[in-house]
Amino acid sequence: MTKMLAAVAVGGAGIEGVNVHEVDVPEAGAGEALVRLKAATLNFRDIIIAKGMMSGLAKEPDYVPLSCATGEVIAVGDGVTRVKPGDRVNPIFALGWLTGPQPTMDMLGGRADGVARQYATFPADSLCLVPDSMGDLEAATMTCAGLTAWNALFQHRPLRPGEWILCQGTGGVSLAALQFAKAAGAHVAITSSSDAKLARARALGADVTVNYRTHPDWAAAVRSELSGKGVDIIVDVVGASQIDTAASLLNPTGVISAIGMLGSKFSWSQADVGGHPVARITVGNRADHEAMLAFCATHAIRPVVDVVYDLPRIQDAYRHLESGQFFGKVGINLL
Incomplete structure (x- = not known):
């Protein structure tokens, strides 16, 4: 041929x-x-x-x-x-x-x-x-x-068993992060505008699911589901428009793994948000x-x-x- x-x-x-x-x-x-x-x-x-x-x-x-x-x-x-x-x-x-x-x-x-x-x-x-x-x-x-999700979890601040991550949406990076985190013994909160997608995410092992259209204050809804606790890594695929809200969920030693710009420009230009480091993930x-x-x-x-x-x-x-x-x-x- x-x-x-x-x-x-x-x-x-x-x-x-x-x-x-x-x-x-x-x-x-x-x-x-x-x-x-x-x-x-x-x-x-x-x-x-x-x-x-x-x-x-x-x-x-x-x-x-x-x-x-x-x-x-x-x-x-x-x-x-x-x-x-x-x-x-x-x-x-x-x-x-x-x-x-x-x-x-x-x-x-x-x-x-x-x-x-x-x-x-x-x-x-x-x-x-x-x-x-x-x-x-x-x-x-x-x-x-897959590799972006991998380094979001294990490159800058390696995820440990029992910790929590927050995934935004149900695209390839977020679902890969969900699967990696669960395999590593961690817990996952995930957001989406679709209840049907959130149901599928639960079937993959998501521990907390929040519809951000049903709950406009989705960060408060996530924290409520976590009984007032926070998360340790944010898998940021949305970008700067939601970074402050997402960062409000972080525990004191938490990190933002900045990846995407689905909702706005990248968060890469920021060194930290609310005292939390922004780790620039480049695959x-x-x-x-x-x-x-x-x-x-x-x-x-x-x-x-x-x-x-x-x-x-x-x-x-x-x-x-x-x-x-x-x-x-x-x-x-x-x-």
């Missing part, structure tokens, strides 16, 4: 600027692996880049979108020993970010071509082996949303990714994929994500 399907997008052109074309299958060069990608998932970041909501995130003049996928190694180039044909793998979020602080801005689906395609080559050292306990779609949730490196996958295998974590679209319907997948009418992750079938 010499041709494949690939999505190509123009940063700032909107969802209509994401289109699928037939292109050549690449070949693995020295130090690279050719991967047959099988499943991918979307993140809110993909909408940010497509719509140009933040400048400088997209490769010019165009880019292959999406950062999260699972695939099978088909061939390897000279000098590759890390992976072999037949291995199931995740490409890591930022190519070449193996340990320590982030040294590169080559993030998939932005400044580096992403995974919304059927075949791709990657540096072999930027691939992680996927455990047999996870299906392709499940593992395809881990690269961005994570290969070592973090491998630790997370090992944890998932040990604790039989099964990530939630709500709906799956075929690659030619990628615009519909974007619109479904934008609508907010999902629970967990929106997937793309690349087969």
Whole structure:
């Protein structure tokens, strides 16, 4: 096979600027692996880049979108020993970010071509082996949303058994944090505007659920459910518009893991809120990714994929994500 399907997008052109074309299958060069990608998932970041909501995130003049996928190694180039044909793998979020602080801005689906395609080559050292306990779609949730949730809980202030976290909404990051926290012996409070989604969150183990539309003073409702106690980590995916309210729930040694901007601008510009540190979460490196996958295998974590679209319907997948009418992750079938 010499041709494949690939999505190509123009940063700032909107969802209509994401289109699928037939292109050549690449070949693995020295130090690279050719991967047959099988499943991918979307993140809110993909909408940010497509719509140009933040400048400088997209490769010019165009880019292959999406950062999260699972695939099978088909061939390897000279000098590759890390992976072999037949291995199931995740490409890591930022190519070449193996340990320590982030040294590169080559993030998939932005400044580096992403995974919304059927075949791709990657540096072999930027691939992680996927455990047999996870299906392709499940593992395809881990690269961005899963790893972001992992570092929100365990990087700056490691979560301890018996502690509490607060998750905002029921998207991929929040549900991954819920699952990780419960597996680690902690407790979870979660908010949403949908009682149906909150019921599903309870089925996943959420201890306290609050509908923020039914309870406009949702922080007071959460504290009431906790008998006046607070939480230890806030998984902040909303951003600055709700950060003060969320921080009011923190225990004295609590931390805000600042991740998203679903409701406003990021909270990253603030060093602290109400005396609580704001930890800027920027996904994570290969070592973090491998630790997370090992944890998932040990604790039989099964990530939630709500709906799956075929690659030619990628615009519909974007619109479904934008609508907010999902629970967990929106997937793309690349087969």
